[in-house]
Amino acid sequence: MTMRIAVLSGDGIGREIMPQAIGVLREVETIFGHHFELLEGLVGGAAIDAVEEPLPKDTLDLAKQSDAVLLGAVGGPKWENLPYHQRPERALLGLREHLGLFANLRPARMYSALVDASTLKPEVVDGIDILVVRELTGGIYFGKPKGIEPTPTGQRGFNTEVYTTEEIVRIAEVAFEAARKRRRLVTSVDKANVLESSELWRRVVTEVHERYPDVELRHMYVDNCAMQLVRNPKQFDVIVTTNMFGDILSDEAAMLTGSIGMLPSASLGSSVGMYEPIHGSAPDIAGQNIANPVGMIASVAMMLTYSFDLRKEADAIEQAIERTLTRGYRTQDIAGPGTRVVGTREMGEAICRELRADA
Numbered sequence: 001m002t003m004r005i006a007v008l009s010g011d012g013i014g015r016e017i018m019p020q021a022i023g024v025l026r027e028v029e030t031i032f033g034h035h036f037e038l039l040e041g042l043v044g045g046a047a048i049d050a051v052e053e054p055l056p057k058d059t060l061d062l063a064k065q066s067d068a069v070l071l072g073a074v075g076g077p078k079w080e081n082l083p084y085h086q087r088p089e090r091a092l093l094g095l096r097e098h099l100g101l102f103a104n105l106r107p108a109r110m111y112s113a114l115v116d117a118s119t120l121k122p123e124v125v126d127g128i129d130i131l132v133v134r135e136l137t138g139g140i141y142f143g144k145p146k147g148i149e150p151t152p153t154g155q156r157g158f159n160t161e162v163y164t165t166e167e168i169v170r171i172a173e174v175a176f177e178a179a180r181k182r183r184r185l186v187t188s189v190d191k192a193n194v195l196e197s198s199e200l201w202r203r204v205v206t207e208v209h210e211r212y213p214d215v216e217l218r219h220m221y222v223d224n225c226a227m228q229l230v231r232n233p234k235q236f237d238v239i240v241t242t243n244m245f246g247d248i249l250s251d252e253a254a255m256l257t258g259s260i261g262m263l264p265s266a267s268l269g270s271s272v273g274m275y276e277p278i279h280g281s282a283p284d285i286a287g288q289n290i291a292n293p294v295g296m297i298a299s300v301a302m303m304l305t306y307s308f309d310l311r312k313e314a315d316a317i318e319q320a321i322e323r324t325l326t327r328g329y330r331t332q333d334i335a336g337p338g339t340r341v342v343g344t345r346e347m348g349e350a351i352c353r354e355l356r357a358d359a
């Protein structure tokens, strides 16, 4: 079986962490006897510089014709002053929309070697294992009407938070199905005390829950959830929420684990899945070989699981990451006393070595 993977490194640290992910993938090829066909494409600022648009048709076609997409990160100060629809971030939103990737899975799991890297007390974060299921193609990110228009005294900017029954049903199903493979608890996060779209969200999630009596459902307002995540994060198993709330809460959940650089994600919904770390292009540290490649490498593991059903291979990667951390290897974002601080490349190589050692 040949697996076609679109490789979109993008901008900033995306270009440094992607080679590490590819290195790990090549290692998996050798050890397990697979063949991955890697097809590179331009995306984000790199695409703007080359062909003056963030998501060229060639790249979108490449993504559509692949089995999976690996994405690094997009954006940077160089492109910040471009009109909104030409910005690098549009590429990401365009890929999500055109590939129909409505379900974004963002697992925040504490590696035991890293309990001291978190800004929270070890007893609060030790053992956390949260899956944020973020709706990814609806809500205020895509709702219409939207725009900026003149008023007699200035301008008004507006967006629309909107969810349909169908959109809520399908993301709720993803969350309940995921919970069945975990601790069978779903917390649905909304703002139903204020927003009509959230009122519908809560009602529909409750209806879908009737088909999953073996899973417990709790509802929580988003402000309370933001607080509970730092107060007692172990109360959460699966969190299902809207596009915007999920964007915010997943950054918060990531930071509990020590660094936003650690978190992978999978975006699912059609025959092509997209996999990327949840962090951005980090222009402030780009080009210095100090970025953490773990989120990117763990995204490869998610790709092997969700797009190719190669669970043994995905497990091997996750365990290699775990052992590398246990041996004391750290990038600077997760460094602590008595650890060995290495660069992006060295971290990637250390994980490859662990993979080989286990083979």
Ligand code: IPM
Pocket: 089, 092, 093, 247, 278, 280
């Ligand atoms: C993320 C990012 C993106 C988002 C940006 C870069 C458009 O923050 O994937 O979480 O808001 O979805």
Ligand code: MG
Pocket: 247, 248, 251, 278
């Ligand atoms: Mg975000």
